Amino acid sequence: MERRQIVGMAAQGQTGPMVTLVRIEGSSYRQAGARLLLSSNTPGTYAGTISGGCLETEVVTKALWKVRSGPVVERYSTLFDDTAEVPYGLGCGGTVDLLFEPAGTPEFEALLRALAEALQGESFTILTRLPSTGVSFARAVLSATKEVLFASDGLSLNEIEQSLEAEQPELLGVFREQLTPPQRLLVFGAGDDAKPLVNLAALLGWTVLVADGRSQLAKPERFPAAAQVFAVTTADLDSLSVSSSDAVVLMTHSYEQDREWLAALLPVAPRYFGVLGARHRSSLLVSEAAVLCGLPLATCCERIFAPVGLDLGGDGPEAIALAVLAEAQARCMGRLGASRRLSADDVAAQVNKGGPSRYLQAQCAVDDSLSRISTDAASLG
Incomplete structure (x- = not known):
């Protein structure tokens, strides 16, 4: 349902920052690939969720500020005990990494297209190189037959192939996901x-x-x-x-x-x-x-x-x-x-x-x- 909500909001031209759950350590209410899209028209309005309601307020409030310099990954704790490095001890029992990315980039638009077309019966593999110190954000979208439909500038075919074949793409700093049609x-x-x-x-x-x-x-x-x-x-x-x-x-x-x-x-x-x-x-x-x-x-x-x-x-x-x-x-x-x-x-x-x-x-x-x-x-x- 959240995918339909996100695509519906985007179709109305209300595309603010996108937040994607890309990594889980321990337990989490949502699984990797959960998304939240902020409305660009109405402050505080969003489609989708990335937690059971624990993180949404913090994420929605600060998303625009976090993407002021481009995509960024932030870590949040859902453990009971807060730490200075990973705030928000919320009692779910783990930590989550969230990718914040601004609207309007080629990578953002490619992802939205894939989300919309998956609702119509298409399948895709999405490879997202997560931004970190010295590593730039990039994305590739591949069809069900592994044809490259979109690739960021600077993302080589060799890197795409390695990310596809890797048993643990997260070790390469890549978030790999499968977009399949709804049941x-x-x-x-x-x-x-x-x-x-x-x-x-x-x-x-x-x-x-x-x-x-x-x-x-x-x-x-x-x-x-x-x-x-x-x-x-x-x-x-x-x-x-x-x-x-x-x-x-x-x-x-x-x-x-x-x-x-x-x-x-x-x-x-x-x-x-x-x-x-x-x-x-x-x-x-x-x-x-x-x-x-x-x-x-x-x-x-x-x-x-x-x-x-x-x-x-x-x-x-x-x-x-x-x-x-x-x-x-x-x-x-x-x-x-x-x-x-x-x-x-x-x-x-x-x-x-x-x-x-x-x-x-x-x-x-x-x-x-x-x-x-x-x-x-x-x-x-």
Whole structure:
């Protein structure tokens, strides 16, 4: 989200100094690469953060003064005990180095372009030679294929290559970072219960797309936080360009729609693929979708999260959205532990309980959505 805020402020012509967290020793609220952009129009206004709120006041107050002679790196302590050399003992348990750089330089503009284009799906490597005694500030921006898109005057190709290959570029005085596109989430289902999921994902800075075969539900005004809203069917799958790096949540509440989308998307194997619904319903869906897409049942079970969401408890659309997004975030960040996912044996046991006839509804009535949400929520408990 902070990247969108920074790009948005810059697009309005409000570019003051940029502050970037470039080094951490010990613990820190934010990770290296966190940024803060000051507004040039309104004193004290900024986009982004570089701490949990501990350093922002000091940084915002003094940023203009610190860049009066050009970019500079300053160290701040977040330990309890202040020292004369590293002030501001704030109790977070470490020290951080912050790069202050003025607006308007070629390096500043190159970074802003990369930040904006990364939001549109591009990936970049940013190499920043940090200023110190006898060492000048410089920057290089490279594409995903390592093509040099920008390099400061005096920054040699040899130095760029060394910084790219170094296991510890900080030993060379270089801050190396990867700018990747935001996580993309596709929500299949435009019912009322999809709204909090879309809003929460957008708050995380994810790029959210909503798709549904029901045009009366798939309307942009119902999902203002979504990047795009589509009224589509499985025949239009190619237009969505779903990839294995995407997160997907299937929640149309229509058994037939869910089965069609599930069969179409299982071969894609999205990074996260959550299927909303009770264990019995999901078992029937995946057993039929496996036949339709020609994949082994065990493989299909490995590719989906059903019942969807972490077991956080609670009820209602907001609680379900939190459980689903927490699981998706953990999966996409490689932090997911135990889950309650279906296995092939689970599916067989559930299928033996009965057929899908009670789920076959072409459309889920909007005014009946809350009762269905409650049913789905039971599977999360």
